[in-house]
Amino acid sequence: MSAPPETAATLPRAAIPGSPGTVAALTAVTRLLVFVGIALMLIPLLMTAYMSLFADGVVTFPPSGYTLSWYGRLAEFPKFGQSLSTSLRVAAMATLCSLLIGVPASIALVRYSFPGRGVLNVLLLSPLTVPGVVIGLGLYVLMVDVEIRTQFPLIGSDWVLILAHLLITTPWVVRLCVANLVQLDRSIEEAAANLGASPGRVLWSVTLPMMRQGIVAAALFAFIVSFENIEMTLFLISPGMITFPISVLQYLEYRFDPLVASVVVVQTAVIAALLLAIDRYVKLSKVV
Amino acid sequence: MSNASHLRIEGLTKLYGATAAVEDVNLDVAQGEMLVLLGPSGCGKTTTLRLVAGFVAATRGRILVEGKDYASLPPYQREMGMVFQSYALFPHLTVAQNVTFGLRMRKLPKAEIDTRLEQTLDMVKLTTMADRYPRQLSGGQQQRVALARALAIRPKVLLLDEPLSNLDANLRQSVAREIRQLQRAAGLTALMVTHDQNEAMTMADRLVLMNEGRVQQVGTQEELYEQPLNPFVARFIGHSNLVAGDLVEADSLRLPGGAVMKLARRYAQRGPHVLALRPERVRLHGEGDVAPPRATATVEDGTYVGGHVDYLLAFEGGASLALHEPTGATGGTRRARGERVALTWDAQNERLFDPNGAIVTAAEA
Ligand SMILES: Nc1ncnc2c1ncn2[C@@H]1O[C@H](COP(=O)(O)OP(=O)(O)OP(=O)(O)O)[C@@H](O)[C@H]1O
Ligand SMILES: [Mg+2]
Numbered sequence: 001m002s003a004p005p006e007t008a009a010t011l012p013r014a015a016i017p018g019s020p021g022t023v024a025a026l027t028a029v030t031r032l033l034v035f036v037g038i039a040l041m042l043i044p045l046l047m048t049a050y051m052s053l054f055a056d057g058v059v060t061f062p063p064s065g066y067t068l069s070w071y072g073r074l075a076e077f078p079k080f081g082q083s084l085s086t087s088l089r090v091a092a093m094a095t096l097c098s099l100l101i102g103v104p105a106s107i108a109l110v111r112y113s114f115p116g117r118g119v120l121n122v123l124l125l126s127p128l129t130v131p132g133v134v135i136g137l138g139l140y141v142l143m144v145d146v147e148i149r150t151q152f153p154l155i156g157s158d159w160v161l162i163l164a165h166l167l168i169t170t171p172w173v174v175r176l177c178v179a180n181l182v183q184l185d186r187s188i189e190e191a192a193a194n195l196g197a198s199p200g201r202v203l204w205s206v207t208l209p210m211m212r213q214g215i216v217a218a219a220l221f222a223f224i225v226s227f228e229n230i231e232m233t234l235f236l237i238s239p240g241m242i243t244f245p246i247s248v249l250q251y252l253e254y255r256f257d258p259l260v261a262s263v264v265v266v267q268t269a270v271i272a273a274l275l276l277a278i279d280r281y282v283k284l285s286k287v288v
Numbered sequence: 289m290s291n292a293s294h295l296r297i298e299g300l301t302k303l304y305g306a307t308a309a310v311e312d313v314n315l316d317v318a319q320g321e322m323l324v325l326l327g328p329s330g331c332g333k334t335t336t337l338r339l340v341a342g343f344v345a346a347t348r349g350r351i352l353v354e355g356k357d358y359a360s361l362p363p364y365q366r367e368m369g370m371v372f373q374s375y376a377l378f379p380h381l382t383v384a385q386n387v388t389f390g391l392r393m394r395k396l397p398k399a400e401i402d403t404r405l406e407q408t409l410d411m412v413k414l415t416t417m418a419d420r421y422p423r424q425l426s427g428g429q430q431q432r433v434a435l436a437r438a439l440a441i442r443p444k445v446l447l448l449d450e451p452l453s454n455l456d457a458n459l460r461q462s463v464a465r466e467i468r469q470l471q472r473a474a475g476l477t478a479l480m481v482t483h484d485q486n487e488a489m490t491m492a493d494r495l496v497l498m499n500e501g502r503v504q505q506v507g508t509q510e511e512l513y514e515q516p517l518n519p520f521v522a523r524f525i526g527h528s529n530l531v532a533g534d535l536v537e538a539d540s541l542r543l544p545g546g547a548v549m550k551l552a553r554r555y556a557q558r559g560p561h562v563l564a565l566r567p568e569r570v571r572l573h574g575e576g577d578v579a580p581p582r583a584t585a586t587v588e589d590g591t592y593v594g595g596h597v598d599y600l601l602a603f604e605g606g607a608s609l610a611l612h613e614p615t616g617a618t619g620g621t622r623r624a625r626g627e628r629v630a631l632t633w634d635a636q637n638e639r640l641f642d643p644n645g646a647i648v649t650a651a652e653a
Contacts, residue, residue: 190343191376193363195390195441205389209380 045268052261059256070262077263083247090158090243091226094165098222101166102173103215107207109174110181111189124174127167132231139164140235156238164232169222176221180214217281220274228271294319294477295340295445300349302335309335311501313349317445320475322468324492326482328524332501333481337447340479342366353444364393369438370447373454375430377422383433384409384418390441404440411470412436428459435467439474446471448480452487464491485525497521514636518645522564528639529609531563535640538651545605549583552635553650561648562641568612569637572599572623573630581630585609590622597622601629 055065074080102124108114109121127135143154154160184207192206193199208215230245237246244267251260293316300313310332317323325333338344340351342363351359358366369390378386387408391401409415412432422430431451438446451467452460468491471478482488488495489509497504497512497520504524505517516522519530531549533541538554541563549563575584585601588608592598596612603609611631613623623629640648 185374185376187372187374187376188378190341190363191370191372191437192378192389193343194341194366194368194370195437196364196367196393197389198364201393206378210378212380 045265048261049265052258052265054258054261057257059258070258071266073259074263074266077247077259078251079242079247080263083242083244086158086161086241087227087244090161090165091223093158093162094169094226095219095222097162098166098169098173099215099219102170102218102222103177103208103211105170106174106177106181107203107211110178111207125171128171132168132229133234135167136164136232136235139232143236155236156241158241160236161233161243164236165226165229168229168232169226172221172225173218176218177211177214180211180217184210213281217278220278224271224274228267293317294321294354295479296350296352297340298350298352300336300339300351301347302332302339302344303347308501310339313498313503315496315503315506317477317479319477320472321493322471322478322480322491323494323496324480324482324488325496325498326485326488326524327498327504329483331498333483333498334449335501336498337370337449337479337481340445341368341370341447367441367443368445368447369441369443371431371434371438371449371451373450375422375434375454377430377433377437379422382419382421383414383425386422386433387436387440389437394441408436408440411439411473412466427455428463431455431463432466435470439470439476442474443476446476446478448478450482451480452482453484460487461490467491497524499524516564516639517647519562519564519641520645522639522641526566527610528564528566529611531565531607531609533561533563533607535559535561543603543605543607545603545607547583547585547603547605547607550580551640552582552633552638553640555640555648556651557642557648560643562643562645564639564641565609565633566637567598567610568596568614570609570611570631570633572611572613573632575628575630578630578632581632583631585629585631587623587625587627587629589625592620592622599623601631 051059052070053066053068054060054063055067055069056063105120105124109117109124139160140155143160146152147154188210189202189206192202197205228245229243230249233243233246237243242250248260248263248267295315295317297313297315300310301308302310313332313336315323325336327333335344339346339349342358342361346359349359350357353367378389381389384405388401388405391404396404405418406415409418412435414429414432414436417425417429417433422433425433431454435451448467452464455463464487480491482491492509494506494508495512496506499520505512505521507515512521512525516525516528519528522528523530531541531543533543533549535555535558536542536548538556539551541549541551541561543549551563573581575581583603585603587599588602589600590597592615594615596614597618599611599613601609601611609631635650642648
């Protein structure tokens with residue numbers, strides 16, 4: 001086919017000023033930038049993964065040999081059991097509670113109009129716009145104040161951590177559930193009502209089952225956000241009770257060895273797996 | 289009529305702010321009758337149906353079924369089966385679970401639910417699909433599940449919102465026939481909405497033509513076609529020509545350009561009027577072949593479409609008229625552009641309206 005008349009396929013290209021050469025150059029530059037971006041994100045991770053294989057207890061370069069044995073010694077990491085179980089406990093509770101708040105809230109936001117709807121919407125999403133350090137510090141000051149007044153130890157308790165994490169997990173739950181709800185056909189719920197289902201039955205038998213994907217994604221996301229949080233959590237732990245990422249942080253203050261590298265690699269792998277699982281339910285690029 | 293009516297709508301009005309989506313709609317539907325709401329986009333058909341189903345709260349008016357007013361009841365207490373334009377099947381339930389949903393909400397005994405499921409699936413010929421999910425069905429099959437789901441609850445009234453609009457053209461006719469046959473067999477009172485005139489003509493026992501939230505005319509296909517009550521009905525059903533002119537004598541209508549039409553009837557009124565003429569009810573002759581003609585005009589354009597030739601005629605001074613001449617009578621020849629022609633029509637095909645759109649009756653026969 002030689003020099004076809006302007007077809008639909010050639011039109012967009014014609015709209016870009018410049019010769020085909022310029023277009024090709026621009027495409028190449030874009031690709032290069034994307035590649036550099038991905039490389040910048042991956043290099044630290046790959047370096048960590050690489051170092052987790054070093055045989056020597058002190059990181060030296062070049063290593064005297066390679067081993068997988070650090071992965072077998074994860075449990076020797078200081079406070080490994082305590083910090084991991086705290087993190088899992090807090091993340092599980094924060095996930096559950098944020099679902100209990102976020103799912104009904106998202107249904108209310110999408111399906112009903114009521115006075116204060118706009119305010120509720122902003123309120124539910126606003127913690128995402130405040131830096132975690134600021135929230136953490138604010139909560140810390142509040143907790144200390146309450147501790148002084150009530151003589152009740154709050155810092156270092158699970159519940160304070162859970163409440164703090166709710167501030168960041170709930171907005172994510174609301175966001176994911178709202179994104180899921182707005183794409184559901186409203187008339188399906190009307191059909192249920194038409195067939196004799198009271199509003200409560202419609203919610204239970206139709207709306208919630210149809211939201212399943214959104215809820216699963218929201219739960220996984222809330223879990224990750226809580227599990228890996230450091231900024232807020234830093235202010236609210238006590239020496240006897242720290243979370244997993246903070247135990248890594250504290251360890252790194254004194255030394256860096258293949259053991260901590262392997263701990264980090266395992267944590268990253270687990271979170272990446274969870275994110276991939278979420279992406280199967282809700283395309284993350286649509287909501288994040 | 290009012291004694292026999294099964295569904296009765298009185299003064300039904302829905303205001304959105306100051307604008308009326310539906311205004312003062314009054315309808316009587318007999319037991320087992322299929323009433324079809326027809327009209328241009330935005331005329332309030334869907335709103336009327338949703339008012340009856342209870343998804344929209346009426347500003348005023350009553351919705352009576354067997355004498356009981358349903359207007360203030362929530363949708364789940366109305367016992368009306370609705371078929372949605374998008375079908376609105378429950379995606380997480382199988383065909384069988386979809387069909388029995390309403391029965392389970394009514395807490396019918398298991399044996400009764402099973403019998404009705406079997407009967408209903410049999411009626412819509414979906415017995416083999418009972419365990420499939422909606423996404424595993426074709427559009428036509430989904431439509432039948434939606435119908436079965438509504439029929440299973442044995443509703444007092446069946447509501448259908450553009451039930452055929454999501455089907456492809458060659459499926460429409462057979463589904464239309466199927467819906468009609470099921471509705472007749474069950475003796476169900478039905479209210480259907482469509483914007484497709486053909487569909488309305490095929491499915492309806494009687495039609496309701498709406499415009500701008502108001503009912504323009506209610507009647508059978510013949511009544512709407514032969515006796516339109518206002519120019520809107522005449523134009524919407526079958527594309528009547530609306531010729532504006534001045535009634536200068538009992539039987540003379542002067543068009544704006546000066547041409548004069550001799551009417552078939554004599555009228556007492558004078559002044560501006562609108563004459564409705566159907567393209568296929570006006571006969572075409574060569575100039576001088578008929579004396580006296582009702583009007584003379586020039587051929588502007590002629591399109592041969594098989595059964596007839598579609599002509600556009602121009603009167604002296606600019607007014608125009610669309611007209612169909614059957615090809616059987618002319619042996620398939622087409623009149624040339626610019627040819628002078630004479631027009632005649634019979635008295636019963638002439639409908640005259642006053643400037644307010646009200647029908648004007650002849651002074652003498
Ligand atoms: N929720 C609403 N708020 C405000 N106006 C509305 C609302 N719903 C419908 N309307 C208006 O009411 C009028 C009638 O709408 P309706 O949906 O009943 O039209 P329709 O006859 O079904 O049209 P179509 O053939 O396009 O479906 C329209 O002018 C529409 O804009
Ligand atoms: Mg509509």
